[in-house]
Amino acid sequence: MPELADVEGFRRTLEGASGHRVRGVDVKDASVLRNVSPSGLEKALVGKRLRQPERHGKWLRARTDGPTLLFHFGMSGALTIESSREEPHRHDRLVLRLDRGEVRYRDQRKLQGVWLIGDEADERRMMRDLGPDATHVDRKQLQALLGTRRASIKAVLMDQSVVAGLGNLMTDEVLWRARLHPSRKASDLDDKEVASLYRALRQVLQKTVAAGLVPSEKGWLTEQRDKPEPRCPRCRGPLQTSRVGGRTSLCCSRCQLAPRA
């Protein structure tokens, strides 16, 4: 689930607990802790007050008046704040007990995890290979970013070192709206196509960030994704499934013209 929009949703959830103090740390599955032991995490966080959390791409930084906790959600992670009376979830891996309620980091597949950031240098090291957050990229920047890349436009948009935050679903959605085939070479796009891509990117970001998730709703590609015979919400033509940039891509062969082979 987690792409930029989803992580933004988690950030807002956590923001709701800003100012609250961490009263206890329950490590339910130590394998999600990537650079700290359960007792080390407890020592670092108990008694600390949560501050405004920040998001960059798909990373979430939980600031405190002490150290910062860095979350990544892989393909199946989530963050909730619930009452301690709520039934624990089977895949809860880490719980921060607060004055009221608790933060629950949940992840079925554990492809990523949680890091404790000691200092600024630590943090820079962790984030060093990330491009600008997708919400902060302007059209000129996007054009410059794409101009030198010979990989497919889809692979380039999903490359976190180029632009941070876009995953498989958001990228397919953007390309579909811009009527660009995912296999097109990034550097082959002309000015008009980049402008169209940028417009679609802004639209998708605006809508998904506002929702705090990638919606599966009418008029979106996401809504068609799991159907046995997905159809283009625009022209009603059949949608095609292919493999681009190592991932399953959905696109409309009528609206999104394939590159000449």
Place this chain on the structure above:
DNA sequence: CGTGTTGTTCAGTT
């Protein structure tokens, strides 16, 4: 028992 999954990393290749 295969196949597939919204992400990242790493080894190997262009």
Place this chain on the structure above:
DNA sequence: TAACTGAACAACAC
């Protein structure tokens, strides 16, 4: 060198 590609990772659901 840098950019690029595909397999591997974990834990399921179907």
